[in-house]
Amino acid sequence: MNRLVLTIILLTAYIAVTLPLSASLKSRPDLVKLGYTPSAEVLKYITADQKLLAAQWNVLKVLFYYGTLLDKWRHNIPVAAEYYNMYRTICVAAKLDPYNIDIYYFAQAAFTWEVGRVKEVNALLEYGMKYRTWDWYLPFFTGFNYGYFLHDYKQAAKYLQRAAELSGQQYLATLAARYYYQSDATEMGIAFLKTMLKQASDARERRMYQLRIQALSAIKYLQDAVRKYIRDNGHPPRDLKSLVSSGYIEKLPRDPYGGHFYVDKNGKVKTTSKLALHGKNSDNPK
């Protein structure tokens, strides 16, 4: 009897303490840090036969860190992103396990649009292609980067052609052909992101793509209206509000990255957010 009473008392006390403790820990200020990763050469020797695990651990560390950053930014909490450290960490992971697809997906998703390190990402993707010889995604990413970001349409077509050959998907060959003529970069960006979203299973990754599609769709919507305005009036509008007042659009869309859309003197629609959540204060060395 005494034992039962004691057990009940202890259990009640445990619950009574755990619930407020858990609530108070939630409100504790977060220290969002990625931390130091030893070089791949050192890790290769000290991890013995656990290299693949060490590589995946580094990738997961970066994914969790980036996921936390996205959450902070979405709630307008300014946290400086350790982009250089993130890139270095996944490069270490790539040296430990060059077959790991998460490395290339993450590099493509995080370091091209957000940070503009397209050449570095392409170098990483080309490194991955030496190992993942069957994978059409890597030439697909590389081709897209060449076309969309670097405007090197010849290279873009070359890689997309390779992706089409590996995957057997006809639309990639069509996309490769379109790159030769470069019709509409924004539209191509949306098409690329929709392909990525379709394949994505990870919630963080999906959120990233959805946000980007939303922003690019808004830009495309505005850009189409500006084009119509120029066709009718012979010059671009002074600002985007005049598109609403002259009936070309119903209302101005919202930039999901927190910026404001504007039209430059050449009639190109841009945003003050530069399609990045963090804006500034990152460690991305230009």
Add this chain to the structure above:
Amino acid sequence: MQHFKLIFSATFVAIKRDRLLHALAGASLLLFLLVPVISMFSMRQVQELAITLFLSSLSFTLLIFSILLGVFSIWKDIEKRYIISVLSMPIKRKDYLLGKFAAIALFLMFTVCLMGIIGYGTITFAAHQYQSEIPVSWPNIFTAMLMSGAKYILLAVVALLFSVISTSIFLPIAGTIGIFLAGSATQGLYEYINSGSGAQDISLTGQYIIKALYYLLPNFSAFDYQVYAAYALALPLDTIFYTVCYWLIYTSFLLFCASIIFEKKEFR
């Protein structure tokens, strides 16, 4: 032969009854059950991560088992002076040593098989969660598991050798861990000094030392087939054949050395 069988079965039964090993096996099983859950954190390679986690957990479990069994099975007999009464019987020292080795080797392979059954379930479950474009290659996974088992049998022999050399427990434990780490790194270092930049960065003496260690120490990285298992790469059959031959020769040589030392060892 009869004495060998006697020592073998007595050691195997003792290992099976060891409570510490039961606890460690329980912890490993828990680790295996977590494999599908942890794998879900991966963006695109849930199945590949599940295979990696499974093989890593298996490797870690075998590492602990091989060090514990290799170091303690003879050392405990010496420390508790059982060995004097055992060897006072008409049992050859060689049979005693080989019996111990065979029981440890069988137990390690038994662990591989048992964990393999659990691994089959966890990998299948994880693979169904997210369809990977790479198929699950069971022959590759089984090869990686068997190679892992062979590697840790070799490590257990290293531990046995140290335990017959030393009367203290520290040398066998530290020596085995040291040989394991060095033997896992020599292949990488050897490739590095044979690369252009490595030959420039390391002095000639350093290169000779690395080469000597490469040929002298057991090459544990030769048994690492995790990447073939996780990404279903074509297995290099000639390399597997050479590795198996290497394992047979190296293990036999170490057992031979251990038996010579053990024959000459005095017990008071």
